[in-house]
Amino acid sequence: MNTQKEVFLQHIRSALLSHKTAPAPLPTDQEYQSARLVNNQADLTDRFIRLAREAKMEVYPVHSPAQLRDELSLLIQRLHLKTILLADDPLLASLAIQTALQTIPHLEIISPSIDSDTLVSAAFTSSAAISAAALALAETGSLVLTAAPYHPRLLSVAPPVHICILPASRLLPDLLDLLNPENFATSHLTLVSSPSKTADIEMTLVYGAHGPITEHLFLLE
Amino acid sequence: MIPSHNFKKSIRSALENPHLQNAFEECTTRRTQRVIDSLSQLGDPDSFRYLAQKIREYSIGHLDELLRQLADNLESLGAQVHWAQDARQAREIILDIARRHDCHLCIKSKSMTSEEIELTPTLTAAGIETVETDLGEFILQLDDDRPSHIITPMIHKSRQEVAALFQNKLRSQYTEEPAELTAIARQHLREKFRQADLGIVGVNFAVAQTGSLVVVENEGNARLTISRPPVLIGLMGMEKVIPSPRDLAVLLKLLVRSAVGLPLTSYTNIITGPRKPGELDGPQHLYLVILDNRRSEILAGPYRDLLHCLRCGACLNVCPVYRKIGGHAYGSVYPGPIGIAITPLLDATDRQTEFLPELCSLCGACLDRCPARIDLPHFLIQHRRDLITHRRSSLLYKLILTAWTWFYRSPARYRFSQKWLRRLLLPLARRGWVRHLPPPGFHWTAVRDLPLPKKQLFRDLWKKTDGRLS
Ligand code: SF4
Numbered sequence: 001m002n003t004q005k006e007v008f009l010q011h012i013r014s015a016l017l018s019h020k021t022a023p024a025p026l027p028t029d030q031e032y033q034s035a036r037l038v039n040n041q042a043d044l045t046d047r048f049i050r051l052a053r054e055a056k057m058e059v060y061p062v063h064s065p066a067q068l069r070d071e072l073s074l075l076i077q078r079l080h081l082k083t084i085l086l087a088d089d090p091l092l093a094s095l096a097i098q099t100a101l102q103t104i105p106h107l108e109i110i111s112p113s114i115d116s117d118t119l120v121s122a123a124f125t126s127s128a129a130i131s132a133a134a135l136a137l138a139e140t141g142s143l144v145l146t147a148a149p150y151h152p153r154l155l156s157v158a159p160p161v162h163i164c165i166l167p168a169s170r171l172l173p174d175l176l177d178l179l180n181p182e183n184f185a186t187s188h189l190t191l192v193s194s195p196s197k198t199a200d201i202e203m204t205l206v207y208g209a210h211g212p213i214t215e216h217l218f219l220l221e
Numbered sequence: 222m223i224p225s226h227n228f229k230k231s232i233r234s235a236l237e238n239p240h241l242q243n244a245f246e247e248c249t250t251r252r253t254q255r256v257i258d259s260l261s262q263l264g265d266p267d268s269f270r271y272l273a274q275k276i277r278e279y280s281i282g283h284l285d286e287l288l289r290q291l292a293d294n295l296e297s298l299g300a301q302v303h304w305a306q307d308a309r310q311a312r313e314i315i316l317d318i319a320r321r322h323d324c325h326l327c328i329k330s331k332s333m334t335s336e337e338i339e340l341t342p343t344l345t346a347a348g349i350e351t352v353e354t355d356l357g358e359f360i361l362q363l364d365d366d367r368p369s370h371i372i373t374p375m376i377h378k379s380r381q382e383v384a385a386l387f388q389n390k391l392r393s394q395y396t397e398e399p400a401e402l403t404a405i406a407r408q409h410l411r412e413k414f415r416q417a418d419l420g421i422v423g424v425n426f427a428v429a430q431t432g433s434l435v436v437v438e439n440e441g442n443a444r445l446t447i448s449r450p451p452v453l454i455g456l457m458g459m460e461k462v463i464p465s466p467r468d469l470a471v472l473l474k475l476l477v478r479s480a481v482g483l484p485l486t487s488y489t490n491i492i493t494g495p496r497k498p499g500e501l502d503g504p505q506h507l508y509l510v511i512l513d514n515r516r517s518e519i520l521a522g523p524y525r526d527l528l529h530c531l532r533c534g535a536c537l538n539v540c541p542v543y544r545k546i547g548g549h550a551y552g553s554v555y556p557g558p559i560g561i562a563i564t565p566l567l568d569a570t571d572r573q574t575e576f577l578p579e580l581c582s583l584c585g586a587c588l589d590r591c592p593a594r595i596d597l598p599h600f601l602i603q604h605r606r607d608l609i610t611h612r613r614s615s616l617l618y619k620l621i622l623t624a625w626t627w628f629y630r631s632p633a634r635y636r637f638s639q640k641w642l643r644r645l646l647l648p649l650a651r652r653g654w655v656r657h658l659p660p661p662g663f664h665w666t667a668v669r670d671l672p673l674p675k676k677q678l679f680r681d682l683w684k685k686t687d688g689r690l691s
Contacts, residue, residue: 004303004304005292005302005304007304007306008288008304008306008459008511008513009285009288009289011513011517012284012285012288012459012517012520013285014521015517015518015520015521016282016284016285016520016521018521018522019521019525022282023278023279023281023282023283024275024278024279024282025275025279026275026276026279026464026468027272027275027276027471031272031275032272032467032471034268034272035269035272035470035471035474037262037263037264037474051484055483112501113501115501116501116502119501119502120415120449120502121415124411124414124415139484140484140485141484142485142489147496147497147500147502147503148500149499149500149501152448152500152501152502152503153444153447153448153502153503154445154448154449154502157441157444157445157448158414158445158448174470175470175473175474176467176470176471178470179466179467179469179470179473180466180467181430181431181465181466183466184428184431184433184466184491184493185493186493187492187493187494187495187496187497187500187503188447188448188490188491188492188493188503189490189491189493190444190488190489190490190491191485191488191489192487192488193483193484193485193486193487193488193489194439194487195487196439196440196441196487196488197439197440197487198356198357198403198439198440199373200355200356200357200360200373200374200375201356201360201375201378201380201383201399201402201403202244202379202380202399203247203248203251203373203376204380204399204400206399206400206403208403208404208407209356209403209406209407209439209440209441209442210354210356210407210410210411210414210440210441210442210444210445211440211441211444211445211487211488212441
């Protein structure tokens with residue numbers, strides 16, 4: 001096993017040595033920074049909303065936790081959702097989302113953090129899931145979802161409707177701000193930039209290939 | 222390489238298929254326009270291409286160090302790394318992992334590398350049901366067909382074909398509506414996702430500094446593949462490694478725009494190690510298989526820069542040859558400009574691949590578009606030179622080319638050759654073009670027309686008018 005590795009790397013080393021010229025250095029810090037597309041802190045929210053909407057995400061700006069709870073309840077009733085997976089996220093708890101949902105008649109609320117088997121069967125049968133975004137990106141209008149004990153990976157990808165809560169303070173300007181070693185500490189990070197989509201059949205764009213058919217986003221300012 | 226692949230026959234049949242002609246023209250034109258539009262958001266896209274080139278040059282130049290760093294980091298996260306010298310070894314390693322964990326249902330998300338090592342037949346033969354989950358790949362698998370594009374694998378198929386296929390194989394109601402067809406596939410594949418015990422993903426980038434694997438996609442099938450099965454195998458060519466997260470940032474900005482004309486794909490997945498304590502899903506066992514398969518030979522030789530390729534598919538979309546004949550006519554796993562440059566190097570056992578570099582008009586369109594600034598035309602000329610100098614070209618062909626070179630090397634000989642060529646060809650020409658040469662030249666004119674040399678050479682015209690037009 002280990003010798004496999006050494007033989008493999010040895011081939012590469014001798015291949016590299018057969019070239020006379022030394023490889024060029026990496027770009028300088030300044031050059032990396034020149035790849036930055038978003039600097040301006042002021043219009044992050046505007047840019048984020050515009051791009052997310054262009055990519056067919058439903059964005060609802062809300063200005064207080066109370067407004068968030070009201071609009072969320074209305075959305076759930078409008079979409080006739082029957083069963084909802086609700087992430088045990090500290091943010092969602094602090095916003096009292098569960099209390100608000102409990103007032104909706106005939107709505108079954110499932111906690112995903114029971115055990116693996118329950119999670120899998122709930123994820124593939126629920127009509128929607130609610131989670132919080134760890135971060136978001138103004139450059140591309142994307143949500144950043146990270147795996148955690150209270151946020152299983154399947155939660156935000158298997159049910160046909162995904163509802164996400166994002167405090168505006170979690171917005172980052174540029175990919176260069178997001179992609180750094182600290183943010184890679186989580187075992188799984190996904191940038192979500194649109195509902196699941198495909199154009200495989202005659203280049204016709206269809207939403208809802210395997211992941212969520214619609215993405216709903218409450219942006220709490 | 223597909224056995225007994227006949228270039229001429231398959232090219233002719235591609236040219237005679239009107240659906241194919243339409244589909245490839247539509248797809249490549251629309252995509253290219255979108256790519257140009259979205260690249261313009263970068264301000265000066267060329268400065269990004271220079272950066273990308275630098276990053277790739279560094280990565281390939283330090284490949285051994287970066288792979289070691291990547292492997293060390295993956296191992297300290299609890300993943301296992303395997304090193305496969307060739308396709309056979311890669312297949313054995315993967316099969317062995319599947320057996321060790323007693324896997325029965327494997328879900329695969331799109332990976333050109335797995336096509337390269339012909340993985341699926343091996344798993345299926347070992348009794349492991351293996352399902353392609355990218356919609357395009359799923360349809361191709363159902364129909365026993367092959368991808369015809371790196372990014373959009375089934376542009377060659379019409380909705381009617383898909384409709385009939387689903388009705389036949391999935392017993393679904395006949396419909397030609399892409400949305401309904403997609404829903405049928407979604408329904409069918411959900412059960413597979415739910416029950417799968419093994420996942421295989423192609424890796425777009427591996428970040429050495431953090432031990433992360435990056436998978437970009439639009440459909441969510443890769444996300445499900447990464448999330449659901451307890452065993453996950455990432456598969457990558459050894460050239461996919463990059464130093465650090467910020468390199469990923471720069472490359473993503475350019476790659477996704479070049480590939481599909483969007484700032485990012487729907488999902489960008491970054492996997493750093495197996496699931497952590499307390500987490501309820503994600504792989505418990507994470508493996509990375511790193512493939513050489515002649516790449517170290519490429520690394521040693523003059524074709525090294527081809528390893529900078531990000532597999533974005535942009536060069537396919539702008540290539541006039543690809544746009545006419547489509548992906549299948551090449552008969553190789555990787556089609557288009559990058560395909561004809563790299564296939565003869567990856568697959569030197571098959572004589573037919575040697576002639577792939579001839580499927581190029583040297584127009585240079587790919588050079589203008591490649592995000593990694595790979596000089597594809599240069600490498601294609603190099604291939605042709607190799608073919609003449611030390612491979613199996615016919616003696617006559619070599620002779621003609623040597624003579625040609627000799628005449629074109631000096632102004633006097635050039636002038637002389639043009640004068641005599643015109644005299645020789647004049648009786649054969651119609652309206653300035655020679656359509657049929659006598660043997661041995663008739664092979665050449667079978668697929669091309671030869672322009673008759675002009676009475677007045679360009680250089681004379683230039684002298685007379687001092688470079689001005691008329
Ligand atoms: S050669 Fe360049 S343009 Fe072609 S697929 Fe590779 S990176 Fe893209």
